[in-house]
Amino acid sequence: MSQYAAAVSTPPTVVATVDSDPIILDKTRLSPSYTQPLSRIGDSRWDLGPLLHKPTVTGTQSVNFDTYPPCFRPAAKRLVWLCVNVPTPVEDLERPTATRSQLSVGSIVVYAGFMRLWMEWLVAQAVHEFSEVTVELYRRYCSEVTASGLSRESQANRLFAITRCWLYGPYLPDSDTLIRPHWEDTLVRADVLGDPKWSAENRTPPIHPQTMSALLVWAIRFCVDFSDDILAARHAKSTPQTPPLLEGRSAWERFKDYARQQRATSGTVPGFYPANRPQRRCIAMQFIGWQLGLTAAQVSESGGSSLLADLDPTDEAVLPVAITGRIDTQPWTRGVNFYEVDELSNLLATAAFIVVAYLTGMRGEECRALQHGCCRTITDESTGQTRYLIYGRVFKDALDENGNTIPAGTQRDQPWQAIAPVAKAVSVMEAMYPDSQLLFPLRAYTSFTGHAERDKAVHPRMIRDRTADLIAWCNAKSDEFGRAHESIPADPDGPVVLKRFRRTLAWFIYRRPGGRIALGIQYGHLRGHTTDGYGSRVASGLRDVFPMEEALAAAEYLEAAHTRLDDGETVTGPAAPRYRDGVRLYHQQFGGRYLTNRQAAALHANPRLRIYDNSEQFVTCCYDQSKALCHPDRATTARIDASPDITNCQPNCGNIARTDHNIANAEAAIDRLREEIASPVIPLPMKARLEQRIGNLQRIIDHHRNPEGHR
Structure with a gap:
């Protein structure tokens, strides 16, 4: 047995050497689909691809030791081999850490790159063995890393790569053994790296609502209206x-x-x-x-x-x-050109990806890993209602008993719920590439793929580029048909990239006025509150997937409400005292702070902070389930709804409060209604209904301005 292999099964006192030339990997850990020759210790480049068990990884995953300083190449090989085959003894750290003992393939490649930078720096300092490293060298390297302009996270990662080299010391010869890095002292670490200033807030910018709405309309149109023609053209051309x-x-x-x-x-x-x-x-x-x-x-x-x-x-x-296929009553094209079939196929695949990714709320990697047969149709025999369930794998929380990542991911415990456009998008992709195991293979988006890559999953950069192509095509078609209102405006925060879809869905639900109602209409649900179970785990609903987004939206609203209250805003209605109490309580407990996950959960769980702005009805709901007239079955059911049904708001509900902000919106609505009445194209019966609406709103405004005079 080689000494490399011995390091896995014997005490840490065994020294790993490169005297023999075995393969670098344990064959029992190889991906079943890998058939290429395995790298050996004597090779200058080690291919870590055999350890990849998921098709979503793109590019080569290898370490080229020819790029390392010659004096450190044997040490580099020993350290990379250990990182691949031996869990890092992170328990030897004297501080708590979330670092995993077994790195993924991509993290090993990154670690090897950080290690190379460290070794190159040491050679520049005339140091050729780890055993020559001193605390003074550590301090100088620290100074260079912290002065590099990198983010705090990047600095910490570069330094921890050296810490990992030190942790592997018991497995290494004396010449490769480092002394303990001084930054592993808690006080020194804080001094070196500074305050982490961590926040649970998702800093990924959502896609602008106008951009996303128009893009979704065109993506669904591709899948539902254009797909049959494109599939027929593909078949004819082939x-x-x-x-x-x-x-x-x-x-x-x-x-x-x-x-x-x-x-x-x-x-x-x-x-x-x-x-x-x-x-x-x-x-x-x-x-x-x-x-x-x-x-x-x-x-x-x-x-x-x-x-x-x-x-x-x-x-x-x-x-x-x-x-x-039609756009309104007109054919969407006069005919499919022979030379446009491939381009239209790429656009159709892009539209299908957008529909599935956005309308399910799944993570990008989860969507890219979907396979044929992932969508199942379930029909309720008693009601005739049809549901669509999407089955797939998850990777982010796929951990073994030691807390390390499972490379192949795990099957999701609960499927994603979906609606008809998602099921249609899945069927389109299965029809386009019936010979592919993956639903979204790379070859669906480009013809420039080698044989080894044709069945890999599409990567995020390709989705970004093809989405830009789709937007350009749709805007040209909007101009052609004279439908400028359907063009897709540019997003002010930059390109539409994959990771922004899930963020946008969460933002839309909790940030847009009436977002949950609009989401229900947009996605085909009858009632806004049914979105709780949409696009997420069947058992727990969207709130389990996006709790932080909801908490941040509530925090922003309550922070603004406290500012208005401090400025003397008037509040009327039966729930006015509860409104003032809740807003002030929020400011005492959470005002001006970053929300951690625990604080977000506390905010959401506190019944005194369940304050919702219902801009459609010009009221603020201080929600108390026992008083909520929007839930007429509240007295006969054991189910306690955590939020109001703002599609069924009742004007005589005891949860209503009205603020000056609500009244300003009502006055703006009256101005809009009067503009409609003044239009000569509005029929008389419609004008009468609008006048009635103005009268109702004016009574609400008058009552708010003079509550004593309207008792």
């Missing part, structure tokens, strides 16, 4: 049919007869604009070859282009596919 009269004739003879026929009739042939020469229209040789029942290879070898050189390439290379 199956050239030889006309009966051309059976048995060579490619040259077919082109010769075709050229003779075109000269005798129109004198034209189909053409197209190549991407590398968009200003010059060329003869559509591949399309003509398809019409003649020839493959692309046969067209290239035929030499038929010389026969067509005198013909004018003015016709369109349109496939014989009937267009069924």
